[in-house]
Amino acid sequence: MPRRPRIHLAGIPLHIVQRGHNRDACFFGEDDYHAYRHWLGEALKTSGCQLHAYVLMTNHVHLLLTPPAPEAVTQLVISLGRRYVHYINKTYRRTGTLWDSRYKSSLVQADAYLLLCQRYIELNPVRAAMVDDPAHYRWSSYRANGLGQPDPLLTRHEASWVGPRPHALRPTARCSARNSMPMRSAISAWRWIRGSRSEIPAFSTASNGRPGSAAKSSHAAGRESWRQSRQDRQRNWR
Incomplete structure (x- = not known):
């Protein structure tokens, strides 16, 4: 054959x-x-x-x-x-x-x-x-x-690249990539790196870089918005 x-x-x-x-x-x-x-x-x-x-x-x-x-x-x-x-x-x-x-x-x-x-x-x-x-x-x-x-x-x-692309494509350190990417893109990159959708870090805008309650509530609101948009799309397909 x-x-x-x-x-x-x-x-x-x-x-x-x-x-x-x-x-x-x-x-x-x-x-x-x-x-x-x-x-x-x-x-x-x-x-x-x-x-x-x-x-x-x-x-x-x-x-x-x-x-x-x-x-x-x-x-x-x-x-x-x-x-x-x-x-x-x-x-x-x-x-x-x-x-x-x-x-x-x-x-x-x-x-x-x-x-x-x-x-x-x-x-x-x-x-x-x-x-x-x-x-x-x-x-x-x-x-x-x-x-x-x-x-x-x-x-x-x-x-x-999950965020704004630099002028020259090159490996970027984790810290600089985190500073240059939007919050949603950073979370998506972290999910891909760790291979888990359940372990989502609570990014905070505080200077100490520790998880904050505001970031947690923002993530919860984002997940709820994503679920709502998914349900709307499913209804439109029916």
Whole structure:
């Protein structure tokens, strides 16, 4: 049965998943993660792809990137895979394949699903019970996207900004992002980062930055307004 052709489009984000052969490990030590990141950076430069999120799990890899041309994705994967597999085989004196079949890829609609896909990727270590907080996992883009720490591999996608976009897209520290975003956007960003809709921080305008009763009442009013507008829309559809 012929393989289904992959659909790669220039300028459209792509979610790539590559697993170890027979679901075996593809990272065996800390140096392996550093080597993969190095070759990933080289492949991004040669292919021109922009990386928005990633996670390096023990036996598979997730990449969220935007290619400048359809053929750039294949170029990146082949270059990265060839160099990394050669490094693993030489380091551990092994032979044969490392990856399981072909990589899997799916297009991501930037406006609607890019943040959801980014959240899914960065929460992989939590779902796998490797850590209880994504910030505790070193080999993902969460610390850059969620906490504002620098990561030279990443390029911020316009759809990932929840507040006023700066002139130049770059990773922004959590404190400066909080000061520049409207209250509602800051709450939405916090929900996405923590992955919970129930744990909403009570932001306060007080100088000490502690939760205040005015902020709590404002959040309650906002939630009530949202529920009311949702009910109105449902009635209009009937």
